[in-house]
Amino acid sequence: MEVVIIRLTAYREKDYIVNALSNDGMITFRANGALNVKSKFAGKLFLYALVDVELRATKAGFTLTNVESLTNMAKIFTDLKKIITLNIIGEVISKTLKDDDSIIDAFTLVKKTLVSITKTDRQLSLTYLFVTNLLRILGNRLVIDRCVRCGQKTNIIGVSYYEGGLMCKKCGDERSIMLNAEAIKILRYGFMISEDELLRHEFDDVEALPMLLLMLSYLEFTYNFKIISKDLLK
Numbered sequence: 001m002e003v004v005i006i007r008l009t010a011y012r013e014k015d016y017i018v019n020a021l022s023n024d025g026m027i028t029f030r031a032n033g034a035l036n037v038k039s040k041f042a043g044k045l046f047l048y049a050l051v052d053v054e055l056r057a058t059k060a061g062f063t064l065t066n067v068e069s070l071t072n073m074a075k076i077f078t079d080l081k082k083i084i085t086l087n088i089i090g091e092v093i094s095k096t097l098k099d100d101d102s103i104i105d106a107f108t109l110v111k112k113t114l115v116s117i118t119k120t121d122r123q124l125s126l127t128y129l130f131v132t133n134l135l136r137i138l139g140n141r142l143v144i145d146r147c148v149r150c151g152q153k154t155n156i157i158g159v160s161y162y163e164g165g166l167m168c169k170k171c172g173d174e175r176s177i178m179l180n181a182e183a184i185k186i187l188r189y190g191f192m193i194s195e196d197e198l199l200r201h202e203f204d205d206v207e208a209l210p211m212l213l214l215m216l217s218y219l220e221f222t223y224n225f226k227i228i229s230k231d232l233l234k
């Protein structure tokens with residue numbers, strides 16, 4: 001069973017209680033002896049790692065019997081940009097995916113994003129497209145094909161978090177965020193592609209950074225929380 005670890009809690013002397021996302025929702029299991037350096041689980045259970053686990057059902061819940069890494073964590077931990085990506089993605093999923101339905105809906109996206117971290121150097125593009133896809137999957141997609149207020153398709157000048165989409169010149173107000181043509185194009189692209197296309201077209205860092213910051217602040221606005229790891233991008 002493939003899972004994404006989102007919490008590791010030390011328990012007793014050498015055990016971990018592991019909380020993870022899966023295709024079936026949230027799952028909790030015990031990894032006996034995982035904190036022992038000689039354990040076969042040692043070096044495989046990391047925060048936000050994608051792992052293939054085998055579990056045994058016991059009276060006290062699930063117990064880990066085998067674990068295989070599906071993301072190359074060594075490759076991530078030696079690259080600061082990849083570490084930052086992993087932290088942002090991890091924080092976003094921990095804060096947005098709270099119930100089984102949203103976990104089930106977003107699991108494929110989370111998995112594909114984690115696997116993609118080691119496949120690209122365009123980390124900001126990947127993180128940006130992860131956030132737009134997550135917003136879409138969770139039902140918070142921005143209206144990107146017309147002005148969200150009047151429906152006009154031309155003279156788009158920006159976006160409004162309050163209205164949930166693009167704004168035209170006539171409707172734009174003091175709460176709208178002005179965007180240039182290139183930014184509007186990148187915003188549209190972000191909400192048009194699926195989780196299968198995260199690496200199909202990649203934006204360079206200069207293009208992706210402002211768009212990523214924009215979407216992280218939209219996420220903060222929508223869910224009313226602060227994404228602390230956003231500060232790592234500065």
Ligand SMILES: [Zn+2]
Nearest residue numbers: 147150168171
């Ligand atoms: Zn309008």
